[in-house]
Amino acid sequence: MMRQRLGLLVLPLLLISVLGFSQGKVTLNWWHEFGSGGEKDGMDLLISTWNKANPDIQITQRPIGNEEFFTVIRTGLAGDQPPDLLQYEGNQQTRDFAKAGQLQDITDIWNQVKDNYTLFRDNVISGISYEGKVYALPYSWHGGFQIYYNKDMLAAMKMPVPKTFEEFLADCEKFKQKGIAPISLGAKNGWPAMQWWQIFLAQRVGAKRVNDALWLRNGVKWTDPDFVQAASEFVSLKTKGYFSEGFASDDYGTAQSAFYASKSPFFETGTWLINDAADNPPPFNFGFFPVPRYSNAKVKTDSVGALLTTFGVPSRGQHVPEALKVTKWLSGPQANGIWARRAGVIVLYKGLMEKFAPGYLNEIFAAVYKDVKGGTVPWLENESPPAVGEDLIYNGTVAMLTGDLTVNQFLTNLQAGYEKYR
Amino acid sequence: MATRWPLSLESAAPVLTVSGPAGVCMRTRFMRSKGALSSAGFAAFLFLFPGLFFYVCFEIVPLVGTTVLSFTNWNGFDFRQIKLSGFGNFSEITKDHVFWLSLLHNVIFTAGSLTLRLGVALMLALILDQSFPAANFIRGVYLLPTVLSLVTIGVTFKLALSPTLGFIVPFFKAIGLKALAIDNLGNSKTVMQTLVLIDTWCGVGLFMFLFTSKLMTINQDLHEAAKVSGANVFQDIWYVTLPLLKATTAMIMLIGVIESFKIFPTVYIMTNGGPWHSSEVLSSWAYFQAFTANRVGYGSSILFVQLIITVIFAFIQTKYQPREIE
Numbered sequence: 001m002m003r004q005r006l007g008l009l010v011l012p013l014l015l016i017s018v019l020g021f022s023q024g025k026v027t028l029n030w031w032h033e034f035g036s037g038g039e040k041d042g043m044d045l046l047i048s049t050w051n052k053a054n055p056d057i058q059i060t061q062r063p064i065g066n067e068e069f070f071t072v073i074r075t076g077l078a079g080d081q082p083p084d085l086l087q088y089e090g091n092q093q094t095r096d097f098a099k100a101g102q103l104q105d106i107t108d109i110w111n112q113v114k115d116n117y118t119l120f121r122d123n124v125i126s127g128i129s130y131e132g133k134v135y136a137l138p139y140s141w142h143g144g145f146q147i148y149y150n151k152d153m154l155a156a157m158k159m160p161v162p163k164t165f166e167e168f169l170a171d172c173e174k175f176k177q178k179g180i181a182p183i184s185l186g187a188k189n190g191w192p193a194m195q196w197w198q199i200f201l202a203q204r205v206g207a208k209r210v211n212d213a214l215w216l217r218n219g220v221k222w223t224d225p226d227f228v229q230a231a232s233e234f235v236s237l238k239t240k241g242y243f244s245e246g247f248a249s250d251d252y253g254t255a256q257s258a259f260y261a262s263k264s265p266f267f268e269t270g271t272w273l274i275n276d277a278a279d280n281p282p283p284f285n286f287g288f289f290p291v292p293r294y295s296n297a298k299v300k301t302d303s304v305g306a307l308l309t310t311f312g313v314p315s316r317g318q319h320v321p322e323a324l325k326v327t328k329w330l331s332g333p334q335a336n337g338i339w340a341r342r343a344g345v346i347v348l349y350k351g352l353m354e355k356f357a358p359g360y361l362n363e364i365f366a367a368v369y370k371d372v373k374g375g376t377v378p379w380l381e382n383e384s385p386p387a388v389g390e391d392l393i394y395n396g397t398v399a400m401l402t403g404d405l406t407v408n409q410f411l412t413n414l415q416a417g418y419e420k421y422r
Numbered sequence: 423m424a425t426r427w428p429l430s431l432e433s434a435a436p437v438l439t440v441s442g443p444a445g446v447c448m449r450t451r452f453m454r455s456k457g458a459l460s461s462a463g464f465a466a467f468l469f470l471f472p473g474l475f476f477y478v479c480f481e482i483v484p485l486v487g488t489t490v491l492s493f494t495n496w497n498g499f500d501f502r503q504i505k506l507s508g509f510g511n512f513s514e515i516t517k518d519h520v521f522w523l524s525l526l527h528n529v530i531f532t533a534g535s536l537t538l539r540l541g542v543a544l545m546l547a548l549i550l551d552q553s554f555p556a557a558n559f560i561r562g563v564y565l566l567p568t569v570l571s572l573v574t575i576g577v578t579f580k581l582a583l584s585p586t587l588g589f590i591v592p593f594f595k596a597i598g599l600k601a602l603a604i605d606n607l608g609n610s611k612t613v614m615q616t617l618v619l620i621d622t623w624c625g626v627g628l629f630m631f632l633f634t635s636k637l638m639t640i641n642q643d644l645h646e647a648a649k650v651s652g653a654n655v656f657q658d659i660w661y662v663t664l665p666l667l668k669a670t671t672a673m674i675m676l677i678g679v680i681e682s683f684k685i686f687p688t689v690y691i692m693t694n695g696g697p698w699h700s701s702e703v704l705s706s707w708a709y710f711q712a713f714t715a716n717r718v719g720y721g722s723s724i725l726f727v728q729l730i731i732t733v734i735f736a737f738i739q740t741k742y743q744p745r746e747i748e
Contacts, residue, residue, distance in 0.1 A: 070713075071713045074498050074499060074716075075498075077499060077500070078498055078499055078500055078501055079501065080501070096497075096499065096716065097499070099499075100497075100499035100500045100503065101500065102499060102500065184586075186586075188608075188693070188694060188696065189694065190696075244585075244586050245585035245586060245591075245605060246584045246585040246586040246587075246588075246605050246608060247605075247608070248605055248607075248608025248609070248696070248697050249580070249583070249584065249605050249606075249607035249608035249692075249693065249697075250584050250586050250587075250608075254581070254584055254586060254587055255586070257587060258586045258587060261587075263586065385715075386714050386715045386716055387711075387715040387717070390710075390714050390715070391710065391714075391715070395695075395696055395697070395698055395699070396698070398696060398697055398698065399696075399697060399698035402608065402609070402610060402697045402698065404610050404697055404698040404700065405698060
C-alpha cells in the first residue's frame, strides 16, 4: 500500500521532469574576465536582456580574474570542459585557439554584419580571424593615444595643455624642477612601459612599418633606424627623470593611485581609464589630451589601439547550436547598442557610439580616434607570440629604463625573438 | 609445526598449525588474534586513506604528469595534441641563459636565506632560552610571520617598499640613509638581497621554534657541570649546547634547503622575476614558460630538473646527517 502511494507521488514528478526536458530548455555558461566596472555591467545587461527574451536558452556567467583568466580558459578548453560562450582578447589568442581547433567558425555570421565595421577595419579583421575564417565578434576597442592629466596641477603651474611633444617635455621639466615626478608610471608587469614606447612608435615609425616588423614582412626590421629613434626617445623620458621613482617595481594600480593622489600630473594608459574615472572620479579636475606629436614627427596620422574584447564559441561546448544563436544576436545592433551604452568602452559598430555611448566616452572617441586617418599601432603583446610579447617586450621595455638593456640590445633581442617564434 | 606467512592483508598474522588437541587450541587463539589484527589493519587503512588519497592526487599524480610532460612539446591547448619530443626540452635548457641565471639565483637565495635564518634563529633561541618575563610572548611574536600567507607578505612588502606610496624609502631618507632609499625591488643590483631579507624575516620564527624545542630537552646538569668546571657563557654554548644541536641543525638545514629552493610566491608577487630576470628563479621561469608562453612541455622540464636537484640535495644531507648525541 505504502509503495503504491509512493509510486503515485513519484510518477507525476517524473512526468514533469521529462516534460521539462522535452521542452528543450538549455542553460549556457559564459566565461569572461569582467568582475567589476562598466564591462561587468555590460555583461549583466546583455545576459538579462537575452534571458528575458529567450526562456528556452538561458545564460549564466562566470567572471574570472584578469590575471588568471587566460590560464583558466586554456585549461578549460584543453580539458574538454569549455564554456558555451567565451569572451577573450582576440588577436594572438584568436590565432592560438583557432589553430588548436578550439573555436567555432562564425564566418557566416560575420559576413552579415561586416559592413558595419569601417573604423580600424584591418585591426578588427586581424583580431578575429585566422587563415581567412572568422572566429569571434569584435566588441571592445581600446585606444592608447591619450594622456590623462590633473588640471589643477597644471593650473597651479599656469601651464596650458601642451599642443606639441616638445611643449609636453618642457612641462615635464618644469614639474621636475619643482620636485614633482611629472609622469606616474607603474611598470612592474611591463605593459605600461610598452604603452609609452608605442606612442613613439606611432610618431616615428608608423603603424604600417610596425605591423610589417611584427610579421617579418617587406624587409622591415626592429633594428631599423626609425625604431632605434623611437626607443631612444622613450628611454630619454627616464634619463631626464620624468618617470616616478618606483616605476620599475610599482604596478599599474599603484601608479594610478599615485596619480589620483596628485603625486604626478600626467598618467598615460588606455581608454579603459575614462570609464573607471567616471565611476570613481579622482579628487581633482580630471582631463585628457591626445598625445601631442613631435613637430618633426615622420608620421602625423597614426594612433595606438586595438581590439581588446571579442566574443567566441568554443567548438567543443555542450550546446554549440544554441551558443551560435546567441552569437547571431550578439552580432546585431541591439546587443552592440547595449554594450555601447553600458560597458564604457569604444564600440566600433557603425553609428552606435554617437547614439548610445555616455558623453565622457564620446568626448575621448571624438577627440582622439573618430577621425584618425591613418592606421593604429596595435597592443604589441596581443599580436606577438607570448614568449616575445610577455617577456622580450614587457620585460625588455622596463629593462631599457632600468639600464639593464641598451636600446640596441632590446631591439636586437626583439628581432631574434620574432624570427625564432613566428 | 609450520609457520605460513599469508600474503594478503586480510590475514595479517601468521597461522601456526599444531597437531593434536593443544594444536587446535593454539590455532583458535591465533585465528582470534589474526581477526583482531586484520580489523586493526583495516582500521589503520581507513585512517590513512584520506591523507593517502590527497597525497596521491595532489603530489604523486602531478609529479608523474609533470615528468611525462617534460618529454613533450605540448602548448597546453588540447590534450589530444600532446606529442613526445624526446630530450629536446632538456637540450634547450642547456642553451637557455635565463634557466642558468635562475638556477644561480636559486642557489644564492638558498645560501643567503638559510645562513641568515639559521644564524638569527639560533641566536634568538639561545637568548630566549633564558627565563625572563615575556620570553614566551617574544617567542610568539617571532613565530607570527610563519603563519602568515606568503601572498599577504609579498603584497604588503611590495607596497611598503614602493618609493611612490610606501613608508620604508621615506623613512630611510628621513634618517639620512640615502644609499638605501632607492627602489630596491626595481633595481637589479639590490633585488635579490631584498628578497633574501624578506624571506629571512618570514622563516626565522619556525627555525627558532625548532631550536627552542631542542634546547628545552638538554639536561641542565650538563650546563651546571660546565659552570663548575669554569666555563663562561660562550664556552658553555660552544662546547655543550652547539654539539647537542648538531642533529637538529642538520634537520633544519634540510627543511630550509628544500623550502628555499622551491621559492615562488614571494618572487611572483613582488617582482615577477624582474627587473629583466634579475630575480628570476626556476619556479617563476617554469611558470612563465608553461602558463604565459604556452610551452607547458618546456616549463615541465624546468621543474623536473629542479626536482632532481632538490632530491640530490636531500639525499646528500640525509646521508651525512650527524647522529643525535645523547
